[in-house]
Amino acid sequence: MWTERSPRSLMGDAWRRFRRHRPALFGCAVLCALLLTITLGPFFYQRYLSYQLHASGSPPREANPDLRSLIDHFDLRAILKPPSMAHPFGSDDLGRDLLARCLYGGRISLAVGLAAMLMAIALGTAIGAIAGFYGGVIDQILMRLTDLFLALPGIPITLLIVYLFRERVVGLLGSREVGVFLLMVLVIGGFAWMSTARIVRATFLSLKEREFIMAALALGVSHPAIIVRHLLPNAFGPIVVAATLEVGSAIIAESTISFLGVGFSPDTPTWGRLVTDGSQYLQAAPWLALFPGGLIFLTVLSINFVGDGLRDALDPRR
Template sequence: MSDATLAPTRARAADTPWRLFLRRFLRHRLAVTGLAVLTVLGLLALLAPVIAPYAFDGQDLEIMGQPQPPSREHLMGTDQLGRDAFTRVLYGARVSLAVGLASALLSTLLGTLVGALAGYYRGVVDSVLMRLTDVVLCIPLLPLVILLSGMLRPNVTLLVAIIGLLGWMGTARLVRGQFLSLREREFVEASRALGGSNNRIMFRHILPNALGPIIVATTLAVGSGIMLESALSFLGLGVQPPTPTWGNLLNYASQWLQSAPWLALFPGLMILITVLSVNFLGDGLRDALDPRS
């Protein structure tokens, strides 16, 4: 066999799963763009105290009374109280992104645990957990979140808990399906024959092979968490002023849509760009983690 024939074989053999994933992901231009945008937004949120030209509740007493349009001193204008809109959008990103990310991680952890137990043990455990999942799925999510938020008047921590504890059902169904399929594979039978415990088999052998769909579901849950937080804050049931979030900035701007539309434009654009970027990233991860691609 010639060296020319052996070269492609060696190249394919050198491809690790990580390299294959990276190559597939980089081919997805929208996903790469989404990752870049989210990275920039995350850095801006983290560095808001350094980047922001003013305090988020600082007021310019000379221009109070009427929102001011964008200018060199105030890149996104000011609100009625003389507060810099650019500063408040930056600080709002800290809360909105944190709520979206933390609630997605919480719902993923809970959904993964429920789905893993149901898919691995099957039988009575599966029936009980899946019927519980069905019951929670039957409850309209937004009205329930609005009810709980209205009763508790949540801070950031409570808001993360409410969104996370009410958003795990899709992940649970997904993980259950993965575990039902993987528990019959040869490597699981081999581990069981060697005396591996149930916990070791579930979380050391099966779970790593189910991480692809879980990662994609987590990514998409971040966008859902941001949207839900924004909706609650817009209705006045989320994080309360003076702490800015993109949602309560929109709530405040709703009374100035005619005379000061820029107050709603910039936080609305941030929500749109973030959710689109998250969805593009999720699509790219799904394609890159699909072994058939």
């Protein structure tokens, strides 16, 4: 006896598999919560903090302070205070609210992570696709380039580039924050595309021998169209997985650069910078390093879980 069943699609299957991957669901939930908190949270939190500061007798300079001015507000009655109602994440050596700083820093850290990921994926996909599709000399050149980049020591080169070109980029763009942001994204993204390129190339190498590509070639479809319309959608799975993993490593890279003191200006509290500043006080005020460190940990862990889940879900052999 036949019952009516909705047709199963590739994406539907993937989603079903993804839902069964509990760590991935957990990661998704945490990530969404973090993103929501960082994007929308400040609107509520700046009111709350402003109210708390008024109540504690250290009112902010402006009537309706935004997050940017609150992170620089000194509450001298709360120097190195542990988490409390007024300062849920505690306060630092100048009485600045750590939660406000974490929220502000989270925006930058996540923005850098996502932008660097997009850059790495775009670059990696383009290079991998060209190398994989055309093969031959082009493939050789591009893959040796990839090997070259893989052989470069990432952190020292990154530090060198940021150090050498920061002034120039900032000068060109006229704004510190934008300039440094762009440079960080370019540098982090520019050193993270290699694995994506290899994955995409490998996928393309196997796909391009399939019948449907032969058919497309025989029909005279142009090469770019074949790459974009026929090959890329089939390589979507591995790319998405690489992308998620890339976000995590980009956040770590940004934290490392900020931790080492190059990168954003010293009053921009990215998560990495907060950990650096807090590391001075591990004994007197451990929360200063633990909270931002925990946020980096949680974010990267969640993203990696999601990546794992996607890998399993998008693999049709499972």
